Structures are given as structure tokens and as C-alpha cells.
Amino acid sequence: MASEDHSHGGSVFANVTQATEDPILGVTVAYNKDPSPMKLNLGVGAYRTEEGNPLVLNVVRRAEQLLVNDPSRVKEYLPITGLADFNKLSAKLIFGSDSPAIQENRVATVQCLSGTGSLRVGGEFLARHYHERTIYIPQPTWGNHTKVFTLAGLSVKTYRYYDPATRGLNLEGLLADLSAAPSGAIVLLHACAHNPTGVDPTLEQWEQIRLLMRSKGLLPFFDSAYQGFASGNLDADAQSVRMFVADGSECLTAQSYAKNMGLYGERVGALSIVCGSADVAVRVESQLKLVIRPMYSNPPIHGASIVATILKDREMYHEWTIELKAMADRIINMREQLFDALRAKGTPGDWSHIIKQIGMFTFTGLTSEQVTFMTTEYHIYMTSDGRISMAGLSSQKVPHLADAIHAAVTQH
Numbered sequence: 001m002a003s004e005d006h007s008h009g010g011s012v013f014a015n016v017t018q019a020t021e022d023p024i025l026g027v028t029v030a031y032n033k034d035p036s037p038m039k040l041n042l043g044v045g046a047y048r049t050e051e052g053n054p055l056v057l058n059v060v061r062r063a064e065q066l067l068v069n070d071p072s073r074v075k076e077y078l079p080i081t082g083l084a085d086f087n088k089l090s091a092k093l094i095f096g097s098d099s100p101a102i103q104e105n106r107v108a109t110v111q112c113l114s115g116t117g118s119l120r121v122g123g124e125f126l127a128r129h130y131h132e133r134t135i136y137i138p139q140p141t142w143g144n145h146t147k148v149f150t151l152a153g154l155s156v157k158t159y160r161y162y163d164p165a166t167r168g169l170n171l172e173g174l175l176a177d178l179s180a181a182p183s184g185a186i187v188l189l190h191a192c193a194h195n196p197t198g199v200d201p202t203l204e205q206w207e208q209i210r211l212l213m214r215s216k217g218l219l220p221f222f223d224s225a226y227q228g229f230a231s232g233n234l235d236a237d238a239q240s241v242r243m244f245v246a247d248g249s250e251c252l253t254a255q256s257y258a259k260n261m262g263l264y265g266e267r268v269g270a271l272s273i274v275c276g277s278a279d280v281a282v283r284v285e286s287q288l289k290l291v292i293r294p295m296y297s298n299p300p301i302h303g304a305s306i307v308a309t310i311l312k313d314r315e316m317y318h319e320w321t322i323e324l325k326a327m328a329d330r331i332i333n334m335r336e337q338l339f340d341a342l343r344a345k346g347t348p349g350d351w352s353h354i355i356k357q358i359g360m361f362t363f364t365g366l367t368s369e370q371v372t373f374m375t376t377e378y379h380i381y382m383t384s385d386g387r388i389s390m391a392g393l394s395s396q397k398v399p400h401l402a403d404a405i406h407a408a409v410t411q412h
Helices: 002-007 025-033 058-068 084-095 114-129 144-152 171-180 203-215 236-246 278-296 302-312 314-345 368-378 398-411
Strands: 107-113 134-139 155-160 186-190 219-224 251-256 268-274 361-363 387-389
Touching (some): 058 302, 058 314, 084 107, 084 236, 084 268, 114 144, 114 278, 134 171, 144 155, 155 171, 171 203, 219 236, 236 251, 268 278, 368 398
Parallel strands (some): 134 186, 219 251
Antiparallel strands (some): 107 268, 251 268, 361 387
16 A cells, blocks of 8 residues: 555655765865864855954945835835846946947846846746757856756756866867857856856957857857956956947846845846847847746845845945955955965965966865865865865965965875
8 A cells, every 4th residue: 555655764755865965065064063173164155254254245234224214115026027126237237337238228137046046047048949958168167057057958068168287268178169069059158257266268368259159159148146256346347248248249147246245145136138139138038037937936125125225326336346345355365365375385386376366266276185185184174176265264364274285285
């Protein structure tokens, strides 16, 4: 009898196996279990202060206070596409306030659940409505990209991006792989502060990539998770995207406010699709609604209201840019301190990539064996590919990390 079958394991799910930890989130799980006072978590992709604490921006607190004190605010559902002000302001932030695409109403923007949700909605839209189902992602890239696009219904392939020998960009490999891609394929590009490598193309290299992609009709899908976080300048960090929009052709952009406004848990993001004409944009938006409705119906209101409040007020926007630059500068400063410490110790190898790479992460070039050694002997936690979050570092902890890297490199 069926009911007796269930009783053996005490559950109808008795044969569900234990899934492995997410390789990034699993680092924090291991770190939390370690009782050592010397422990250091460099796996987390979130900004930390010099004291190692999470940061809520002052301007975010101000915006929240305004929202809380506004008696006209209610908790009604947003439309499927989200908060209209937020969508309009997000498109302006990434494409520029004078963008012809915006002026010509060629942009369809929908509020999504941060960067991940924006990528997922965009991926599913493309799987349903675009003629080419293959998306090329950089090798390496953020661990979640493959899963998100595969589940959205796309077939995922990779293109060369990082050169372990130079710890920089493999432009030749990148151009060769995109040249060999089928005409019309989708290409995922990191707008700035490439995760996990911290290696970005120069503007000249971006132009080469753009010319090649346009000549083959490849469709760019930008993941913009760090606008303002790479250089401290919002416009500079959006230049790659704006170059592709300026030529009049189509592209997709996923935006996240997790890092640049510190709204990680509020899950605030946007997907913008730049279309060939205004009437296409209207039809595209109608289909994006059909992707979103059965997925989560409509997005949350609080985080998007915070973003809209800050972006539409000149003074608050200015305050945000100052706080954002302070975060970016602290990370740049950590890079310099770590580089100086390794050089002072005479650690074998050229560590200049630490100051050349940008954004939250550094791809150290350490092997998984060296990473394991540093975790075991020095209680330093990072992903096995040697990626460290510079934001997890502080002046106080730099010597400890430099000692660990020195030992790992000289003994392994």
C-alpha cells in the first residue's frame, strides 16, 4: 500500500539527497563555525566598514525616514512592471539623462528582484521571443550566471576572458571566441568591475568588442551590478553600456542596487531593454509582464521607493555620490595596502594585478591548494578560485592576510 511505502523513511521526501552548499555562500557558513579570533571572511560580496561591519548609507536612512513619515504612503501592490518613477530613473542612471534611446521612448524598463531577478526575467524573455537561444558568458564569471540562464531556457556557452598568465584580459581569446559564435547569439557582458576577476576592458578594447559584436549581429546583455563602485564615478562606470546604446542598436541591461546603495536584502533591481523603435518597446514591455506575472506577480515596494526618493532629489543624489565614492575609495586603498605589504615582505611573484584590478573583488591567482592552506593555517576564508572581497579587508587585517599569502606562495 502506498501509505506503507511512505512510512519507511518517515517522509515522502525521504530519498531527497543533501544538496551541496553554494560555493560562495558556503564560505560564510564555514567562517561562522570557526571559533578563531583571527578569522577573516573575504568571501562575502558585500561592503564592510574598516571595523568589519555592514554599512547602511546615511542617505538611505534619510530616504527611509521620509517614507515612514509620509502618511499618504500605502502598502498596495505595485503594477507588474514595478514603480514607474524607479524605472524611469534607473534607465537614466545607466544610459545617461541625455540618452537618445530614452528620449525616443525606445527603452522598456521593468523593476525586478535585484540583479539576479533582472537576469532571470531577461533570460526567460529572450528564450521565448528571441530567435537565437545561445548565450555566451565570460570564462570565468559569477557562479550564478550559468544556472540563471539555463533555468530561463537558454543554452549557455563560454568565451575566453581572463588570462591567468598576465592576470589581465585575454582580449585575443575573447575576440576569437565571439567571432566564432553564431550570428545573432546573445553575449553576457559585465558593465564594469568584472566579477570575479576585477579585470575590465579599456575603452579602446570595449570599442573593439562593440565593433565585432555589431558586425556579427550579436546581442549584448549587460550585467551592471557595480555602477559607481568600480571607479567611484557613476558615469564612468556606465561608459561600456552607453557605447553600445549610442550606435542605435539593441541591447539588454540588468541593474542592481545591492552594492551601490547597500540595499542587498531589499532586492532592488531593474531590467531595461533598448529596442529599435518606440512601438517595439511597448510590445516588449507587454511580454515582460507575461514573464513576471506567473513568476512573482509584482515586485516589492520599499527598496524601489528608497532608490526613487534618492535619485529624484538633487541634494540626496549628491549625498549618495559622496558616500558611494567613499566606499569605492576605501576598496582602492585596501588594494594599495595589500600590494605594499606583499612587496615589503618580498613575496615571490608580481602582485601588481592587485592594484590594476578594480571593483569589490581581486582574483589573486592563488591555487585552490593555497586557499585551503590559508583557511586551515590562518583562518582566512575565500572562494576556492582565489577570489577575495577587498571590502572584507581592513588596515588592521592586511598584515595577517599578507603573512598568509606569503606563507601559501612560499610553501605551496
